[in-house]
Amino acid sequence: MPVESEAPAPLGLAAPLLAWYDRNARDLPWRLPPGTPAVPDPYRVWLAEVMLQQTTVEAAREPYARFLARWPTVAALAAADDAEVMAAWAGLGYYARARNLLRCARTVAAAGGAFPRSEGELRRLPGLGPYTAAAVAALAFGARTLPVDANVARVGARLFALQPEGPALLRAVGERLRPEVPADRAGDFAQALMDLGAVVCRPRAPDCPRCPLAARCHARALGLAEAFPRRTPRRARPTRRGSVWWVEADGRVALVRRPPRGLLAGMLALPGTGWSAEQPRALPFPGDWRWAAEPVRHGFTHFDLVLEVAGIRLAVPPAFAEGLIWTSRDSLAGLPTVFRKAAAVGRELARA
């Protein structure tokens, strides 16, 4: 007998988990009720999964509805203007997702308009990593695989009292839980684990008495549910400073397009200085400027930004920089959050 068939026997987690899910599934706009025989539209699943990468369910609800209404099919999205999609993504963060969203839509549309069904093929599309490829395969196509997100990783870490962190934890959880995936409800199994992680097996104060898997949970048995998964200490975020300028003329304001790589790549922005540790107030040209009394503060992933805001209103639009985009003062919806904050301040400065 070959020794290869070392696949661990299922522990029987699916039955209690799915029974719990059938009664407690969250009502989410991109989800069909548990046990629904018809699989959902792969386009909707994919759109939701990309939007939910490192983004909370609550933050994704409204943008998801907006995107779906505006671009109801992958063909519609593939035909959209880049700037329009980037503007619609403004405020959601991680803007590489929006660029990859478009690249992926165009790839799929060019290939006939149907998403590939296999996890391996999905994995090659722009913006689909291990998680999203598995999620689309399981949720949209019923493939017997398991997407391991932060929820599933936490549930698995506690269930098996796993010590590893980061990518090693994701692998360990996948290896342990994948054999538990039932062939007929792979998508529900994944979503059940996610809901369990979000609602019961929470990062803080897990509600173990309500957990259908509590009797099988090793961390719970140790009285250490909240200690898993191990938390990696975070580094302190440095502060950077800079200035931005609200330059208004004839009801329009000067914007610029940020470079295609790096932070806020390709997004609209207010013109201004670069950002560094120590950056004094600076202006692009002399004039009757007003400085905001308080700077705008904004936290990014790895640094905090303190932005001084200067505003001026002129009779004639000045050409003080390359590539200025003169935009209606009242339609700045396409700005990332940091510039939306600064614009609100600048508009007031130029009003007086």
Add this chain to the structure above:
DNA sequence: AATGCGGGGGA
């Protein structure tokens, strides 16, 4: 394996 990449919701 480590790092860069946003923003917000909830405690």
Add this chain to the structure above:
DNA sequence: TCCCCAGCATT
């Protein structure tokens, strides 16, 4: 305030 979220691409 702090923590952490339906991760991915790049190095």
